[in-house]
Amino acid sequence: MAATILHGVGATTALSSINYNNSRRSLPERKRTSLVIQCDGSLSSGLNISNNRGAKLSTNAVATKQENVTASTTSKPGLRHELLLFEALREGLEEEMERDPHVCVMGEDVGHYGGSYKVTKGLADKYGDLRVLDTPIAENSFTGMGIGAAMTGLRPIVEGMNMGFLLLAFNQISNNCGMLHYTSGGQFKIPIVIRGPGGVGRQLGAEHSQRLESYFQSIPGIQMVACSTPYNAKGLMKAAIRSDNPVILFEHVLLYNLKERIPDEEYVLSLEEAEMVRPGKHVTVLTYSRMRYHVMQAAKTLVNKGYDPEVIDIRSLKPFDLHTIGNSVKKTHHVLIVEECMRTGGIGASLTASINEHFHDYLDAPIVCLSSQDVPTPYAGALEEWTVVQPAQIVAAVEQLCQ
Amino acid sequence: MAQLTRRSLRLLRPTSAARLLTTTASTAPISIETSLPFTGHNIDPPSRTVETSPHELLTFYRDMALMRRMEIAADSLYKAKLIRGFCHLYDGQEAVAIGMEAAITRKDCIITAYRDHCLYLGRGGTLLEAFAELMGRSGGCSKGKGGSMHFYKKENGFYGGHGIVGAQIPLGCGLAFAQKYSKDENVTFTMYGDGAANQGQLFEALNMAALWNLPAILVCENNHYGMGTAEWRAAKSPSYFKRGDYVPGLKVDGMDALAVKQACKFAKEHALKNGPIILEMDTYRYHGHSMSDPGSTYRTRDEISGIRQERDPVERIRKLLLAHDLATEKEMKDTEKEVRKEVDEAIAKAKEIPAPDTSELFTNVYVKDFGLEAFGPDRKELRTVLP
Secondary structure: OOOOOOOOOOOOOOHHHOOOOOOOOOHHHOOOOOOEEOOOOOEEOOOOOOOOOOOOOOOOOOOOOOOOOOOOOOOOOOOEEEEEHHHHHHHHHHHHHHHOOOEEEEEOOOOOOOOOOOOOOOHHHHHOOOOEEEOOOOHHHHHHHHHHHHHHOOEEEEEOOOHHHHHHHHHHHHHHHOOHHHHOOOOOOOOOEEEEEEOOOOOOOOOOOOOOHHHHOOOOOOEEEEOOOHHHHHHHHHHHHHOOOOEEEEEEHHHOOOEEEEEOOOOEEOOOOOEEEEOOOOEEEEEOOOHHHHHHHHHHHHHHHOOOEEEEEOOEEEOOOHHHHHHHHHHHOOEEEEEEEEOOOOHHHHHHHHHHHHHHHHOOOOOEEEEEOOOOOOOOHHHHHHHOOOHHHHHHHHHHHOO | OOOOOHHHHOOOOOOOOOOOOOOOOOOOOEEEEOOOOOEEEOOOOOOOEEEEOHHHHHHHHHHHHHHHHHHHHHHHHHHOOOOOOOOOOOOOOHHHHHHHHHHOOOOOEEEOOOOOHHHHHHOOOOHHHHHHHHOOOOOOOOOOOOOOOOOOEHHHOEOOOOOOOOOHHHHHHHHHHHHHHOOOOOOEEEEEEOOHHHOHHHHHHHHHHHHOOOOEEEEEEEOOEEOOEEHHHHOOOOOHHHOOOOOOEEEEEOOOHHHHHHHHHHHHHHHHHHOOEEEEEEOOOOOOOOOOOOOOOOOOHHHHHHHHHHHOHHHHHHHHHHHOOOOOHHHHHHHHHHHHHHHHHHHHHHHHOOOOOHHHHOOOOOOOOOOOOOOOOOOOOOOOOOO
């Protein structure tokens, strides 16, 4: 899963002129301008978003150093540096901690140990034990503690070592985190970020391979986002920290070692927007997190077979970016949802209902939703592979959909 | 002999938060012994002698009478179906709220569960806001969207108001954590009941508070019944102040406002230096657990009336005032009449406030930040402005 992915964004330079600056620039030297990047690659400097759709995007599914990627037209010269996804998360976290003294981290083994996936490595040495707090194994209460601290104005980031452990904190997340802003009539805001890895893939067994998106999605008052590349991981982390609403950031165990070149410049992505990965015209494929890569792999096969899939990484799991999705449906009239969530009551199920409700007239065929099987994840490797959607299944589904 | 003017007794007025109005009641200190000694666990209990003043005693009397009247009025409103849902009444336990307020400042935080009407009042909430919230009107403290169990007053350090038993305890530790983080020398009083004392989150939170020396004071309001279950039927060890083990504890007579004041003052000093402490307030509620509970199926009426005769907090202050010649019977009756009138006026005004507008259904779900115009699937365009 260590493919290098490049997808063009408005603020990139053409590949030929990139200086491969592999050494990371330290924080103070970077420029401090902030921009909001729209999903279609255009830069927004304020209010007129809808007109900036001129930037072209990379049409290749996977790019390596050898391939020439057609870069976008409006390019701002900027240096980029290469890093892994967990380092991108750490960079975003560190920049926000630097910027605002109210930002603090709490979780199991985030401090001295550096985080079980190294996302918080080095932060405790830099910011101290109180700001990067090692908690005992008590998810319910340290999540509650984070929420209480957020009520006073601190901006904690609570890390669940594995998403599955956050089930213990469900009471706090649902009853306090989601509801306090409403039941207090707006007196308290809860600017908390709850993040952690979930997902299937390392033969971790049933309890450690859970996907909790579907359980959390009905909680009113929270926002959910899923990151999938180092670029959007850093952008979404920063946006989540700056947001005054509680945000749950879903990461994936298999994606932590993805490598990508991201801009040196500071950037924040929008929490409610979906990302256009590959524009096309035959079918809209909606996906998020790890399934994005399975979809892109299937897309290569499909392109060879003559199909032109439009791939959208929905990123925002709550609320859905029906604006981007709707525009795509109006163009292609076929929808395929590929997700790693469970079939029953998953994100795909809600998305299907939502699209059917709003864009029924634009659909030429019923929406197909490929999700994981409704089974606890088995340990055996081959069985585990078959609980999630594989590229071959995606190809078959598209072929059937577009008949 | 202190002359009592009307002004001297007004302490819960909506506009003035000042507790020490210039008054003709003297503030000369008098020492009074608490009714029972404190019992300590892993700590030396404070002395039984409490410093107070005529002024303070008079305000105690008035405030408690106000709280008592408010709860009884809420009882009638509930029976008249103007208050719906759950309504948990605090009468009998007023001494805890009053004594605590006397020992701390508004910068300290209080967080409690659902029996929060009187604590809200003690923290500077007005009768009007309380009744409006109870009746679901837009002038309520949470705009009518919270209800009986969700009273909050952020600017005065009252963090609610929580419906799930025990869930407020980790929140309270979070408040204490934030106080330690910003180093502002304040404490948090996290209140819970004898029913919640058996929750795991309490012990998890205690462990963390003790580990990091958070200025958290955990107050167990032991009214001896967790809804219908007596404490000896729910807990192997009903000495809740000892359950902290490594965390020191103090058992306090929760029906004696002066004892509560002494204990809270002592606890605040302790928490700022040495970390968490548990206070167990031995108190009693006259009403049932909530308005849907008659309160007599699991305890005898004799027990309730016995406590009312022997330990009632308002009676105790009344006897003190009479014993020290600080007020006459007539003056106290006048105070009660005044208080009754105030409550009735507030209810009448609250009844006139309209219910929240239908558009309020969708407000305050999210904080509108980044200048976002709309959330949700019907969004036609997106506008964002970075801060």
